[in-house]
Amino acid sequence: MAVTRRPGAHECGIAAAMSVIDGKWKVSLLWTLEQRPRRFGELRRLVPGVSEKVLAAQLRELETDGIVHREVFDEVPPRVEYSLTALGQDLNAALEPLGDWGAKHLLPDSA
């Protein structure tokens, strides 16, 4: 997407937040990592449709934004684990109302 930044009240915050979750797979990644840390290959499988290139790119952006922590284990074969930072967990929590809204009003069978 890419949201526009304008001065004033909440919107700056929303725009800033949107820029962080802007990326086709980021919310999926956030949600997947909420459960537990995952390796690169796991994420590929758990988020069907992402290409390696894009997965790596979006993980790096999330890392840069302080949402995701990347830990490299010096093993053979190589192993890298991605996990949510505290900030990332907060973000996920902040997304819940939006998810609830969507589930309630947009999904076919809102429980």
Added chain:
Amino acid sequence: MAVTRRPGAHECGIAAAMSVIDGKWKVSLLWTLEQRPRRFGELRRLVPGVSEKVLAAQLRELETDGIVHREVFDEVPPRVEYSLTALGQDLNAALEPLGDWGAKHLLPDSA
């Protein structure tokens, strides 16, 4: 942006919600309309940078999604007013935590 839909818990709701606010200017429009109904030309001015084409397009999408109400007054010169529906107001409310998160963690001077 265009977020991916996958089955499971909250994410569907989030994906659905994201698809509704997906569009470069939609959140700005939402926020602008929160204050009071606005005419097309007002929105052009209040949301600097949008072209007429895109403004019209995104307003229509929001209307289709039930977020925005479009009212045509049969006057000369023509007058059309856009306002938030109840659903749109709910959406805005659901976006608040996200905005707060962004303001708190991403903006330079978080009050």
Added chain:
DNA sequence: CAGTATCCTCATGGATACTG
């Protein structure tokens, strides 16, 4: 395994002219 490096496609949005 966990990524780069390339190349390519296509949708979103920008600019502008025109109309009811």
Added chain:
DNA sequence: CAGTATCCATGAGGATACTG
């Protein structure tokens, strides 16, 4: 005023081959 119609630019993302 409130839009459409048209044409064009850009960049995010997809596919695939290759590497440390």
